[in-house]
Amino acid sequence: MKCLIIAAGKGHRLRSKGDSKPLVPLFGIPLIERVVRCAYEAGADDFFVVTGYQGESVRSFLGILADRLDIRITSIVNEDWEKENGLSVLKARNFLSEPFLLLMADHLFDPSIVRNLFEQPLAKDGMVLGVDTNMTNPLIDLKDVTRVRTEDGKIRNIGKNLEDYNGFDTGLFVCDPAIFDALERCAEATGDTSLSGAVQELADNGLANAIDINGQFWVDVDDPNAFQRAENALLCNMRGKVSDGPVARFLNRPLSIWVSRRLVNYSITPNQISLVSFLFSMLAAGLLALGGYFSLFMGGVLAQFASVIDGCDGEVARLKFQASEYGKWLDAVLDRYADAFLLFGLTWHAYGDRTEGLVLFVGFMAIIGSFLLSYTADKYDYLMSRQIRQGKGLRMGRDIRVFIIFLGAVLHIPFWTLLVIAVMMNLETIRRIIVCRNNE
């Protein structure tokens, strides 16, 4: 699908962040790149961007971006960028002869909203607008947002000063090219050259539909406050990862998000973060293996710290659009090595305290149980994702394992720690085998 992005305005309220608003970086990625990437992820593949203020730098950036992502981006110039945004839309008239996605360069959004927009039936000569019906959405600046009144999925009224409204304009549209005629008619009839004017024109003819975005993320990055809110919202999005266990959710994730927020400003890649976390774990394993309480204590703390850092690779990858299948896989493989070395270090320490074969056997069982838990995770998680999660309970995973190592080291009970891990991990593996069998 073709996608038109309006990136012509000056955005003077955000000038503290950079002179050209579409190029203002959020977590290191310019706003316009975020919009293009999210639309691409949702299925758009042919882009048209209307540029105006600081147009040359924007167009030169878009050229680089098109090369980098290997997609087509056509830049369109709007000299009248100081006037209403409807004129920017009109500039694209000759490029778009079939329904297209219409986005704003400063409106960030969850790709699922756009995917949903694509799926809506589009009336002949009509349009569909994504509408946020969450009247208390904290990401919205009530002074600036465009308000919408909808009835039965139809837009009745749209405008900034509407008093009777039940939703907000997200700036995410799918339009028939008839929008261009509506813009012209509206300008001729009332002198209004805003996009909202044309939408009102279509609404008056029953041609403007609304779909509820169902609480999905979107934000208009209009001023430094909104910028801050957008950053926080993107960071918050990291918290909902389904496969996070309880320790990840309540301890590691808040800390790793705090770290990731700083890391995104450097050019360190997610895979490099995975490697750094792995090296910390290896160092921790070495400390655990040494005799004496002090190194045991330090090893435990460092292991837990590495576990926190281990969350950052995925977060930075998602914040900077650097996620890759290989990266996820490499992270998992390094985690398996790290787990095994930590447990071997702990076994070595415990065997130094008590030179008994039992210690070696329990350490071995802890290692094998931990590995099997990871080995069975894919199938088990897949099975669980297909079922209604009826009080699904805790997900036993790496976060719990490392946290137990941390606790055991700090409390100076290496053997009992190994025993707990050996019993827990193997029992959970056996439970999974039974669950999978019953769901065959």
Place this chain on the structure above:
Amino acid sequence: MKCLIIAAGKGHRLRSKGDSKPLVPLFGIPLIERVVRCAYEAGADDFFVVTGYQGESVRSFLGILADRLDIRITSIVNEDWEKENGLSVLKARNFLSEPFLLLMADHLFDPSIVRNLFEQPLAKDGMVLGVDTNMTNPLIDLKDVTRVRTEDGKIRNIGKNLEDYNGFDTGLFVCDPAIFDALERCAEATGDTSLSGAVQELADNGLANAIDINGQFWVDVDDPNAFQRAENALLCNMRGKVSDGPVARFLNRPLSIWVSRRLVNYSITPNQISLVSFLFSMLAAGLLALGGYFSLFMGGVLAQFASVIDGCDGEVARLKFQASEYGKWLDAVLDRYADAFLLFGLTWHAYGDRTEGLVLFVGFMAIIGSFLLSYTADKYDYLMSRQIRQGKGLRMGRDIRVFIIFLGAVLHIPFWTLLVIAVMMNLETIRRIIVCRNNE
């Protein structure tokens, strides 16, 4: 797609195996069930079976089979089963008003042939026959097979006594219902009520197409010799498993096939075989752990024996249509436990000989390397399967690992065995990480 199966004849040449030919069990599964299951696997889902000789037992079995597989099977009675097979086809006339798959109850085949047949364009009023152009196919009984002369994908002549032929009739057809008219016309004109007669009629009108089965497996189970050939061919099919490493291919697989051939006659399930193999491995691990050369030797031999038996679960599953996703997964999980216990047993033995920390460390590295090799196998195999295998080399896997344990135990060098496994498995894991990275 609808599927018509002719199962009316007496098949007196196979009477030594059972009174009703369709019900003769091959590796415990009646011929008719094999045909139904293979057609179902290929995409047929509505079955019509023409019964005749011993019709009541066949029909009663089909009722049970339909329940068991949860598919629809309609039985049709042909009282004239002693006459030519074309009459059996005609009995199904009222049930089939669109193109259908036509099979013989005693012709076994690889489902891919039928999948290929489905994909052929079917001329109006025409038919397509799977033709075997391998003139030296050892599974064919030249005295009995129906011969075909094809030109440019068209059948010119068909018959048992053809002297000028370039292919064999596999008995696998896709037919337009026009075949029924052809059968009647042929019977009226020449008194020939055979299916081949009708095919010749269509061929004369240029309506009978042939497709080459490209050397895929099929066999007409007509007499005890053919029965034996069919058994051998099905067993041989087990050898081609792509993920088999060199030890599996040249040592384990021939032995496990020999065992599986015997096991199929018992009601032991594939999962039970997996469990038995696992228990043998655990016993072997215990023997390895004991001191002294004799138990080390016995442990090594038993480990290799368990590795052979480990191939039987999959073979029996495929021979008896009992393969399941869960079964494959359970087998893999049990293999991981077995591997770890074998290596731990060997480490224990080596540590008993030389009480040095180095032995423990090398044993640990052997265990973790083996795990990681299995952990990375899925992604690596997937990657390899997409590439042209340019001299792909050996696949490092469990077969090699257990064989090295066996050799090391027999040669009485437990520590060096662990060292070799530790180095090989970890280096191969690192190589895979690099290969996956380069193919990102």
